Amino acid sequence: MxxxxxxxxxxxxxxxxxxxxxxxxxxxxxxxxxxxxxxxIWQLLAMKYGPSLVASPSQTLSAARELASDGTLTNSIIASSRRILIGWGLGVLVGVPVGLLVGQIKVVRQLLDPYIEFFRFIPPIAFVTLAVVWLGIGESSKVVLIFYTAVFIVTLNTSAGVMAVNESKLRAAASLGASRRQILLGIVLPSTVPHIVTGARLAMGNSFLTIVSAEIVAAQVGLGSLIWTSRNYGRIDWVFVGIITLGILGFVFDRVLRIVASRVLLRYGVKL
Known part of the structure; x- marks a missing residue:
């Protein structure tokens, strides 16, 4: 048997x-x-409109080899990735605790809500000139703009997750003598993790939108700078390389984030 x-x-x-x-x-x-x-479909469009408007897949691949051979593409990828990861990481590190405070403490929510609601509707590109004037054309201006992009998205999603926690669970834990810290770590935070991950993913996507405008204005190296320089030289194939590289890079970053986050969420029985 x-x-x-x-x-x-x-x-x-x-x-x-x-x-x-x-x-x-x-x-x-x-x-x-x-x-x-x-x-x-891309090849058909290239055949219809010609290389002056749409670079074909083969032309784009050849341009990518050309840019990779002299290190331009590699340096651009490294520069943009570094700026995105630093700015986005700082946005998550600041946005999560602020979101927890905003969601849990009414006084903090009343104090910060006017500023959050005001600044989150101002696009980062509006601050590009000020960032360059205040911080110069170095790395700080780009990182701060990406941080600005990410922090409000993460804060709003985190606070929404906190306020969505079942009130009966909080009352039950308090009636059993749980401290505020125990309630935060044992009930609020586990329930909020999916919202935090969603906010982090949305912030990552918006960081890619910001990096292009920031690098166009104030960068010598980066994918945004590559796209702008290519436009000035009339190299549509280089523009296509920059755009496609941004898409692939974003796909890889989001995929890695999902894999890491899925392992964290698995502890709480949540699938991503």
């Missing part, structure tokens, strides 16, 4: 593995077909 049960278990495990493999292959196949269809 033991041998039969072990064999049945092994067979069930094999079947699950096969089903998982089939699903993985199917997903990969859909992704590949989607990419091929996109490249095909």
């Amino acid at each position: 033991t041998v039969v049960a072990a064999g049945a278990t092994a067979t069930g495990t094999d079947r699950r593995s096969i089903r998982t493999g089939v699903r993985t292959l199917r997903t990969a196949g859909v992704y590949i077909l989607s990419v091929l269809a996109g490249v095909g």
